[in-house]
Amino acid sequence: MLQIKGSLLPQALRVSGILAILAFVVKTLELEGLITFPEGLMKDAGLYSGFQFTLAFLLVFRTAQSYNRFWDSAVQINSMSCQWYQAASSLCKFVEMSEASAEEVLVFKHRVVRLFSMLGATGMSALAVMEDEKFGIVNIEAFDHSCLDFLVGREDDAHRPWVVYQWIQALIVQNLHNGLLNIPAPVLTRVFQQLEKGMVDYSQVLLIMTIPFPFPYTQICWMLVRVNMIVSPFVMCLWTDFPWVAALFTLVTTGCIHTLSLIATEIENPLGDDVNDLPCHQYHADFNDHLVLLLQDGTLKPPVLLARAEMNPATLNDPAYWHKTLDEYYAEKTQEVANAEAPYEVKAGAADMALQIKGQQFIDPSRKFGSRLSSNIPAAKPQFTGASPMFDSVASRLRDMCDHTSNDSTRASSGETDVLKDLASDIAGKLMPGQQEMNNLLMRQVAATEQLVSRMVAADDKAALRESISARDRGLLSLPPSAKQDGFISLPMAPNAVGGQCRAGNIGPKSTGFEVSACGF
Numbered sequence: 001m002l003q004i005k006g007s008l009l010p011q012a013l014r015v016s017g018i019l020a021i022l023a024f025v026v027k028t029l030e031l032e033g034l035i036t037f038p039e040g041l042m043k044d045a046g047l048y049s050g051f052q053f054t055l056a057f058l059l060v061f062r063t064a065q066s067y068n069r070f071w072d073s074a075v076q077i078n079s080m081s082c083q084w085y086q087a088a089s090s091l092c093k094f095v096e097m098s099e100a101s102a103e104e105v106l107v108f109k110h111r112v113v114r115l116f117s118m119l120g121a122t123g124m125s126a127l128a129v130m131e132d133e134k135f136g137i138v139n140i141e142a143f144d145h146s147c148l149d150f151l152v153g154r155e156d157d158a159h160r161p162w163v164v165y166q167w168i169q170a171l172i173v174q175n176l177h178n179g180l181l182n183i184p185a186p187v188l189t190r191v192f193q194q195l196e197k198g199m200v201d202y203s204q205v206l207l208i209m210t211i212p213f214p215f216p217y218t219q220i221c222w223m224l225v226r227v228n229m230i231v232s233p234f235v236m237c238l239w240t241d242f243p244w245v246a247a248l249f250t251l252v253t254t255g256c257i258h259t260l261s262l263i264a265t266e267i268e269n270p271l272g273d274d275v276n277d278l279p280c281h282q283y284h285a286d287f288n289d290h291l292v293l294l295l296q297d298g299t300l301k302p303p304v305l306l307a308r309a310e311m312n313p314a315t316l317n318d319p320a321y322w323h324k325t326l327d328e329y330y331a332e333k334t335q336e337v338a339n340a341e342a343p344y345e346v347k348a349g350a351a352d353m354a355l356q357i358k359g360q361q362f363i364d365p366s367r368k369f370g371s372r373l374s375s376n377i378p379a380a381k382p383q384f385t386g387a388s389p390m391f392d393s394v395a396s397r398l399r400d401m402c403d404h405t406s407n408d409s410t411r412a413s414s415g416e417t418d419v420l421k422d423l424a425s426d427i428a429g430k431l432m433p434g435q436q437e438m439n440n441l442l443m444r445q446v447a448a449t450e451q452l453v454s455r456m457v458a459a460d461d462k463a464a465l466r467e468s469i470s471a472r473d474r475g476l477l478s479l480p481p482s483a484k485q486d487g488f489i490s491l492p493m494a495p496n497a498v499g500g501q502c503r504a505g506n507i508g509p510k511s512t513g514f515e516v517s518a519c520g521f
Contacts, residue, residue, distance in 0.1 A: 006275040008262040015229065016255035023233035024247035030237060037238060048235050052253075055224045059260040062213070062221055066268035069208050073270045074278055076201040077127075081120060081287045083198035087191045088116040091172070092294045094183040094191075108180060113291045114138050115168050120287045122151075122160040123202050127209055128271045128280045135284045138292060158206060165199055205271075213268050225261045229254055 004010060029035045042048065092109050114137065121135040154160050172191065175181045181188065212218075232253050236246040270278045293299060310316055324332075 008259055008266060012255050012259040012262055013251075015258055016251050019229055019233050019254050020247040020251035023236050023250040024243045026233060027237045027240065027243040027246040031243070037234075042235065042238055045239070048231070051231075052228070052257075055221075055228055055257060056260070058217075058221050058224065059257065059264065062217065063260055063264040066213065066264045066266075069213075070267040070270040070278075073205050073208050076205045077271075077278065077280075077283060080123065080198045080201035080205070081283060083194045083201065084116055084119060085287065085290050087194040087198070088112055088291060089294055090191050090194070091181075094181060094188065095175075096300065098180050098182055100180050104180060108175060109295060110142070111171060112168075113294060114140070114142060115164060115171065117288050117291055119161060119164040119168065120284055122157070122164055124280050124284050126157040126161060127202070127205050129209065129269060130271070130273050130280070132281075135281070136288065138288050158210075161199070161202060165195065168195065209269065209271055221261060221264075225257055228257050 026035070030037065091112050095105050095108050098105055117138040118140070121137045124135045125133045151160055151163050154163060169192070172181065172188070176185075176188065233246070233250045236250045236253070240246045240249065266274055266276055271280055310321070315321070
């Protein structure tokens with residue numbers, strides 16, 4: 001609140017400070033007898049008070065009107081950009097339904113983005129009253145300059161946005177006619193409505209910027225403020241007995257009035273170069289950024305749900321499901337992936353298996369966990385115990401996975417449910433509280449299983465499910481070729497059905513190059 005940039009107080013204090021010094025000097029001279037005021041010069045204080053009230057009323061009214069102009073301009077500028085962006089976004093998404101070639105669809109999207117960027121640039125240039133009225137257009141070099149002759153020939157900047165507006169409408173109608181835009185007409189009408197609303201907002205802001213505050217009102221306010229500056233020091237000298245009191249009240253009175261006048265002048269034309277004016281260049285830069293975002297592949301791929309996603313609305317009503325933000329969840333999962341990348345090696349013996357990380361043994365060799373995965377494992381949920389946060393996290397995920405596959409018959413077949421239950425039981429038996437790196441490795445197996453099943457269910461890949469179930473019955477959980485080629489699906493460890501033999505497979509992304517040997521008994 002004490003910053004200097006954008007503040008009008010320094011400018012107001014410079015004037016009122018000079019007037020305060022004048023009042024101090026005049027009162028001092030009066031006390032020294034060097035000057036005298038005639039008796040009865042101001043018998044009634046009501047005269048000055050009435051003048052001050054009238055002036056304050058005029059300035060407050062003008063400031064309120066100036067603020068309305070400022071706020072209306074800000075709202076309509078943002079509404080204009082929003083309406084145009086929504087129209088561009090709709091066109092880029094509607095064309096995805098086209099049966100035309102991918103190249104034709106891509107060219108259409110790029111033309112839409114560049115034309116809307118041109119519409120925003122010409123609109124801002126027509127509205128702003130600035131020294132720098134250069135608003136960039138996304139890759140305008142992509143257009144043949146001869147195609148822009150008609151636009152550049154419009155000498156009035158206010159006409160140029162209307163030309164670009166007509167070009168966009170012509171582009172939509174032409175591609176609707178040739179079949180590139182095959183969206184139903186009632187749906188496509190929404191684009192024309194958004195374009196129209198954006199142009200209405202543009203016209204409203206243009207009206208504010210081209211029609212100034214009424215000159216007679218501005219003139220009388222300016223004159224009365226100057227009269228107040230001249231009269232106030234002498235009035236304060238008549239009403240006070242000390243020089244510093246006269247200076248103080250002069251400073252306050254003239255400072256308040258002059259500040260109100262400056263505020264009204266500052267904000268009545270909000271699209272200029274003043275510090276407190278709207279950031280037009282920033283608005284347009286953001287608009288261009290949003291348009292270019294429409295060309296990114298990531299905007300065409302909405303996230304998919306994991307197989308363990310909660311589908312019960314009553315459960316989702318629990319605020320416990322809302323406690324994580326996007327950034328918190330993403331950071332947590334990113335850290336889990338980073339932890340899972342720890343170096344490790346797996347050594348297999350003839351009769352038992354031990355997994356070692358950095359020379360430390362985390363599974364008791366005397367414990368035989370090479371039992372084959374089979375559909376004969378009881379349907380009861382595996383028991384999970386542990387004290388470490390990492391252990392609890394993995395155990396919770398395994399519970400959710402089992403619950404989901406058991407309860408949601410529409411998303412998981414009975415065979416798929418058995419696969420997950422078997423894996424959950426096998427992995428849960430390997431979890432060891434307090435062994436961070438061991439549990440990180442097992443978490444990767446859980447994540448791999450979730451990814452694989454989610455993708456197979458989402459793609460309704462019955463063949464892949466049958467292949468996995470068949471491999472499970474043989475004692476292995478192997479991935480279908482399509483899943484292995486994706487590069488991010490992991491192969492969980494599983495014992496071989498053939499006693500005494502070892503089978504090698506990837507246990508992480510292809511880029512890691514990690515190998516694991518699993519031996520059966």
